[in-house]
Amino acid sequence: MKKILPIAAALAAVVALAGCSKRITDPVGTAKPSLSPRTTETAGPSASPSAAATDTASPGNTAEASHEPGSITGFMEGGVVDPDDVPExxxxxAEHEEYRDMSIQSxxxxxxxERQAYYVVLQGEGEATHPVYVFADGSIIPGM
Incomplete structure (x- = not known):
């Protein structure tokens, strides 16, 4: 009985480690879904190689994506923005009465x-800070 217990414990540890390492290195389900639909067929090789090349994404498509409605030019999450650079x-x-007399802190x-926004921290005279999200279309949502 004394010999079986250490062997069983070692075997259980090997099985547990093998099971854990499989989940860590398994790439299934870790890819993020693409926001743009694919138009190519993956069933088999194409009769003409040039037809397959025209269906794939080109660098021109990425430039269009940055100018979509609701996108902010030069957006880089976490980047600091100077108020003088964004008069809009x-x-x-200033159009909203509750924010009109507050100063911009950052x-x-x-x-x-998943929408690009400016995270603005406002402060009124003698008040606590008021964070808000301002979107490219000018809509404002109070932050938390």
């Missing part, structure tokens, strides 16, 4: 529910 953002805040690029 300052104007959007502006950074941030994603909000």
């Amino acid at each position: 953002l300052v104007a959007a805040l 502006i950074t690029y941030k994603l909000y529910e």
Whole structure:
């Protein structure tokens, strides 16, 4: 009995480690889904190689993606923005009465529910800070 217990423990450890390492190195399910649909067929080789090359994404498509409605030019998440560089953002805040008399403490690029936004921290006189998200279309959502 004394010989079986260490062997069983060693065997259980080997099986557990093998099971854990399989999950860590298994790439299935780790790829992020693409936002753009694919138009190529993957069933078999094409009769003409040039037809397959025209169906794939080209560098021109990525430039169009950066100018989609709701995108912010030069967006880089976490990047700091100077208020003088975004007069449209300052104007959007000035249109709302509750933010009109507040000063801008900081502006950074941030994603909000997968949408590009400016994360603006405002402060009124003698008040706590008020974070808000301002989108490219000028809409404002209070932050948390």
